[in-house]
Amino acid sequence: MTAALRKGDQRHRIELTVNGRRRMGEATPRTLLSDFLRHELGCFGVHVGCEHGVCGACTIIRDGYAQRSCTQYAIQAEGAEIRTVESLSDGADLNPLQAAFRRHHALQCGFCTPGILMSATEFLERNPAPTEREVRDMLSGHICRCTDYHGMVQAILEAAGKRTEEKGS
Ligand code: FES
Ligand code: FES
Numbered sequence: 001m002t003a004a005l006r007k008g009d010q011r012h013r014i015e016l017t018v019n020g021r022r023r024m025g026e027a028t029p030r031t032l033l034s035d036f037l038r039h040e041l042g043c044f045g046v047h048v049g050c051e052h053g054v055c056g057a058c059t060i061i062r063d064g065y066a067q068r069s070c071t072q073y074a075i076q077a078e079g080a081e082i083r084t085v086e087s088l089s090d091g092a093d094l095n096p097l098q099a100a101f102r103r104h105h106a107l108q109c110g111f112c113t114p115g116i117l118m119s120a121t122e123f124l125e126r127n128p129a130p131t132e133r134e135v136r137d138m139l140s141g142h143i144c145r146c147t148d149y150h151g152m153v154q155a156i157l158e159a160a161g162k163r164t165e166e167k168g169s
Pocket of ligand 1: 047048049050051052053054055056057069071
């Protein structure tokens with residue numbers, strides 16, 4: 001093994017905030033953020049599909065923006081604030097967006113769902129009262145092999161309506 005390879009295998013300590021908690025872990029310079037979140041920090045809701053930034057399964061919210069976690073290295077996330085799908089519910093109750101997905105049968109195998117929920121969460125934070133076209137545009141960044149997307153569109157619009165009603169009341 002060459003010295004260069006040994007250097008590439010060195011693990012570095014990374015500190016960041018995940019779902020509101022300060023976390024620490026180790027990663028090599030080539031460890032993807034998606035793998036770091038799953039295997040080092042135990043956030044198994046971060047699903048890894050294509051590993052090429054195409055399918056959207058690995059989407060997280062980083063520093064307020066929905067991003068693919070498979071197109072970033074873990075060491076680039078030092079000091080970042082990350083939310084994964086685990087942040088949406090306390091485990092006992094689904095949050096309104098998750099509940100709407102369940103009501104509208106917006107998932108089947110569920111592999112794509114965590115990434116879509118994180119994109120939709122960030123989308124609704126930016127655009128609390130979206131049009132159907134805007135929802136469909138947002139979903140175009142995600143690949144689902146099971147559903148026809150219709151239930152997801154309905155679920156996101158319903159969750160948006162509830163948020164708007166709550167703000168208005
Ligand atoms: S696994 Fe990251 S976009 Fe597909
Ligand atoms: S529910 Fe199976 S890939 Fe989307």
